[in-house]
Amino acid sequence: MNWQPIYAVLIFTSTLVTYLCALKIDAIQIKRWKKTYLTLSLLINLGILFLFKYYNFFNESIFGLLNEWGLRMTLPNFDLLLPVGISFYTFQAIGYTIDVYRGDIKSEKHFGIYALFVSFFPQLVAGPIERAVNLLPQFKETKIFNYNQAAEGIRLIIWGYFMKIVVADRLAIYVNSVYGGPEYHSSITLLTGTVFFAFQIYCDFAGYSNIAIGCAKIMGFDLMTNFKRPYFAQSCAEFWSRWHISLSTWFKDYLYIPLGGNRVGTVKNYRNLLITFLVSGLWHGANWTFVIWGGLNGAYQILFKMLNISPKKKKVETNIGLIYIGNVLLTFILISFTWIFFRANSFKDAITVIKRMAIAPGDLFIGDKSSFVYSIFAVCLLLIKDAFDEFYPDKKMFFTSEYRSVRYLSYTIIITTILLLGVFDGGQFIYFQF
Known part of the structure; x- marks a missing residue:
């Protein structure tokens, strides 16, 4: 937020979407609907990642190739800065949703604890990309200083x-x-x-x-x-x-x-x-x-x-x-x-x-x-x-x-x-x- 305040909306969106979709996946029994919510979570998260990280690359590559073939088509590039840590926290959040869909873990009901999982500061910007099964339970333990x-x-x-x-x-x-x-x-x-x-x-x-x-x-x-x-x-x-x-x-x-x-x-x-x-x-x-x-x-x-x-x-x-x-x-x-x-x-x-x-x-x-x-x-x-x-x-x-x-x-x-x-x-x- 100190660097670009509006970009905090991205990590909040990723957190909220994966949190809500995981709750829905856990709550319903119909597999088709479970897959629907998983797909929704993936589309939104990967869509944000694509827009900020890959849109200009694919735009230039595809239309550059078309121009080589004589098909002159253009779409404007977006002048967007790459948000810090977006690839890491996006993958961490997506992994959590997939784990819930597979039944490997139960969805986290406490939004604050789940938000902490996505934005845990030591590994937020460059990993390691943690798994929910390892990190989420640790946030519920009482921590006593250990020399x-x-x-x-x-x-x-x-x-x-x-x-x-x-x-x-x-x-x-x-x-x-x-x-x-x-x-x-x-x-x-x-x-x-x-x-x-x-x-x-x-x-x-x-x-x-x-x-x-x-x-x-x-x-x-x-x-x-x-x-x-x-x-x-x-x-x-x-x-x-x-x-x-x-x-x-x-x-x-x-x-x-x-x-x-x-x-x-x-x-x-x-x-x-x-x-x-x-x-x-x-x-x-x-x-x-x-x-x-x-x-x-x-x-x-x-x-x-x-x-x-x-x-x-x-x-x-x-x-x-x-x-x-x-x-x-x-x-x-x-x-x-x-x-x-x-x-x-x-x-x-x-x-x-x-x-x-x-x-x-x-x-x-x-x-x-x-x-x-x-x-x-x-x-x-x-x-x-x-x-x-x-x-x-x-x-x-x-x-x-x-x-x-x-x-x-x-x-x-x-x-x-x-x-x-x-x-x-x-x-x-x-x-x-x-």
């Missing part, structure tokens, strides 16, 4: 600040410089910039998620884990079980499975995978680069299925052998290639990056040498922490050590690193735009 829970929340927040301010925002300086003019850079520079962006987007979003989960935990609320060290995945399928988990599972439960999931024939299963990832790409932004990004990830899923590569079959526990390293590196390379389309300012820029990666010899662009070195140092610290969490999950080290001196030393080191190497220029969280 251990609050301490865990603060640890998550501190590590979230490190990921965002030290890693993501430091890497952004280099990435923005490279991707701001890809036609001027060499292959090695573009490769470095792409690898840097892979860690930037991870730390930007996982950092935010840690801060959100930590804030909620201090107040006694448990939000779902959103990231589980995705760059240690051994396949693209496993990567998506570790990356943006709340969105991945949302699409799985509310789109992929209703389409038939893997309970259909092979061709239809491939179709379902591709549709799910294309829609996921479109969810991230009204631009063809995001659609291509989603399509590539969908194609990877299909390819891995065709080759019968499964993370469960290929899982090597804590044995770091050549096969494990090879799987992780191959997955990282494949995923990093898709990030080119995610980060590029346009489709043309993405193609330029790919072409010049293959045919543009030259020296590595360093930019500010100290910032470049700090970036590498920060990524190394991140990988060390993630590696310990991945391979020794049951051992209490660093922040969670049983020795107070080790814990306090770890806090001191990480906070000092944030203060000395952090970038404090008010940089936005990337996922706010979605």
Whole structure:
């Protein structure tokens, strides 16, 4: 409301519509009417999302195509700002309505409690996209301050600040410089910039998620884990079980499975995978680069299925052998290639990056040498922490050590690193735009 007061009407409308439709779905027994109210809820919520986020994109794409064929037709674009968090709270509210329709949960009778579910401040603007079955019951519990829970929340927040301010925002300086003019850079520079962006987007979003989960935990609320060290995945399928988990599972439960999931024939299963990832790409932004990004990830899923590569079959526990390293590196390379389309300012820029990666010899662009070195140092610290969490999950080290001196030393080191190497220029969280 501080940013654009009228936009508060949108989240209120989404809240009221899904609240009332869920009550109706729960109250009536005739399935046809239940489906009617579900459809009404979906049309209104997705209609608002389409108007503010996708109308101009589809308008320009469709009529641009018609103009290419000599059919000159136009509709005016709307000069609308994208409301903060609209994709996140819309999906959260829609998920609740579908859960009530399926009978997974009962509708919430108390409007205030349901409104709090939709607008819960820690995860309102960029997730995790919570499920009603997890979060709604917590609002009805009496909350008593718990020292251990609050301490865990603060640890998550501190590590979230490190990921965002030290890693993501430091890497952004280099990435923005490279991707701001890809036609001027060499292959090695573009490769470095792409690898840097892979860690930037991870730390930007996982950092935010840690801060959100930590804030909620201090107040006694448990939000779902959103990231589980995705760059240690051994396949693209496993990567998506570790990356943006709340969105991945949302699409799985509310789109992929209703389409038939893997309970259909092979061709239809491939179709379902591709549709799910294309829609996921479109969810991230009204631009063809995001659609291509989603399509590539969908194609990877299909390819891995065709080759019968499964993370469960290929899982090597804590044995770091050549096969494990090879799987992780191959997955990282494949995923990093898709990030080119995610980060590029346009489709043309993405193609330029790919072409010049293959045919543009030259020296590595360093930019500010100290910032470049700090970036590498920060990524190394991140990988060390993630590696310990991945391979020794049951051992209490660093922040969670049983020795107070080790814990306090770890806090001191990480906070000092944030203060000395952090970038404090008010940089936005990337996922706010979605």
